[in-house]
Amino acid sequence: KQEVTQIPAALSVPEGENLVLNCSFTDSAIYNLQWFRQDPGKGLTSLLLIQSSQREQTSGRLNASLDKSSGRSTLYIAASQPGDSATYLCAVRPSGGYQKVTFGIGTKLQVIP
Amino acid sequence: GAVVSQHPSRVICKSGTSVKIECRSLDFQATTMFWYRQFPKQSLMLMATSNEGSKATYEQGVEKDKFLINHASLTLSTLTVTSAHPEDSSFYICSARTGGPNTEAFFGQGTRLTVV
Numbered sequence: 376k377q378e379v380t381q382i383p384a385a386l387s388v389p390e391g392e393n394l395v396l397n398c399s400f401t402d403s404a405i406y407n408l409q410w411f412r413q414d415p416g417k418g419l420t421s422l423l424l425i426q427s428s429q430r431e432q433t434s435g436r437l438n439a440s441l442d443k444s445s446g447r448s449t450l451y452i453a454a455s456q457p458g459d460s461a462t463y464l465c466a467v468r469p470s471g472g473y474q475k476v477t478f479g480i481g482t483k484l485q486v487i488p
Numbered sequence: 489g490a491v492v493s494q495h496p497s498r499v500i501c502k503s504g505t506s507v508k509i510e511c512r513s514l515d516f517q518a519t520t521m522f523w524y525r526q527f528p529k530q531s532l533m534l535m536a537t538s539n540e541g542s543k544a545t546y547e548q549g550v551e552k553d554k555f556l557i558n559h560a561s562l563t564l565s566t567l568t569v570t571s572a573h574p575e576d577s578s579f580y581i582c583s584a585r586t587g588g589p590n591t592e593a594f595f596g597q598g599t600r601l602t603v604v
Contacts, residue, residue: 379531411595418494418581418597464532468593475547476522476583476593478532 377402379467381479388455389487396450396482398465403443406471410439410450411464413481419464423450427470455486490516492584494596501572501603509567509599511582517562518584522593523555526579535580538565572603 378401388394398408407426411419423432423439425448431440438451452459462481469475491514501507511521521538536557537545544557554576556568565584569576581598585591 407592416498416579416600419595421595424592466532475534475537478524480529480531 377467377469377477379465379477379479381463381465381482383482384480385483385485387485387487390455390457392455392486393451393453394455394484396452396463396465396484398448398450398479400446400448400465400467400477402467402469403446404470405443406468408439408441408448409466409468409476410437410448411466413462413464415462422463452484455484457486457488460484460486490514490584490586490592490594492518492582492594492596494582494599496599497597498600499602501601503573503603504571506568506570507572507601509569509580509582509601511565511567511584511596513563513584513594516584516586518565518586519562520585521559521565522583522585523557523565523567524581524583526581526598532581535567569601572601574603577601577603 380399382397409424410422425432425441436453441448462483464481465479466476493512495510523535524532526532535550538557538559540559546552559565583593583595585593
């Protein structure tokens, strides 16, 4: 059974700081890994999707890396802004065509102006 | 990316009533949709997999008679919470797959259900 862990559970940083969010998973047989953002009381916004054959993906100030063999992914946020404040979720989709995505519990980020 | 629309975004209902949540794929046909539930301070958990034209597959521990899923067309799946109770209050979110088993799934914006 796949388990996804996100550390830290919560993070508070001053504006402008660079930060790293961590995600680890127990079963390396994955199809892809996806990072989402969830604002309070709202749905999910997809940030980055990394296929199992890829090492990293970048979008603007965001960079996500994947080390499948060690079961780890990181989300790097450069020059953080107050608007980045949200909960960041990591989700792992297994290989083999079965679609059950396993989510981590998330890291709640607060960027202080 | 493909767009999945979920409606309503928020709903408050009285205990004992039923609530229907819709999940629509707006610009693609979705043979498979997924329903998730998120309790406070917990991760999203898959409830069921909805296949167009056939019965849904429920995850262990999810009552199929309580959470009725209908996927009557390639663009619409509905989740009906029957005889809702306060413990059913949660965040429900759907996702839809654009094609075969290895295609990407896109998520709706979620529905916040509060049962009073």
